[in-house]
Amino acid sequence: MYLDKFADRERVNLELDGATTxxxxxxxxxxxxRDALLATIGIVVVRFAHRRLVNEIAAVRRETLAILAIRRT
Structure with a gap:
């Protein structure tokens, strides 16, 4: 199974979703x-729409860092 960006230590998969697909x-x-299957093995999936990645870069970065920090504890 392909994961867009997997943070192994935190067990978080960041999915970058394009509008076409x-x-x-x-x-x-x-x-x-797929997200449900990953959850059964302790992996949290966080999805970001392409539009947000392009238009809200700072917000996506803040959210990502906050999620990763929480999962480290």
């Missing part, structure tokens, strides 16, 4: 099933 209802279902 992830706007499809079938793909959304596939993503939800």
């Amino acid at each position: 992830h706007g499809d209802p079938h793909q959304r279902e596939v993503d939800l099933r």
Whole structure:
């Protein structure tokens, strides 16, 4: 299974979702099933839309760092 950006120590997978693929209802279902499967082995999936990555860089960075910090404790 391919993970976009996996933080091993924190067991967090950061998924970078593009509108073309992830706007499809079938793909959304596939993503939800995959996220649930990863949760069964203790991996938290955090998804960021491409739009946010481009337009809200500082906010995405803050959120990511906060999530990783919480998971370290």
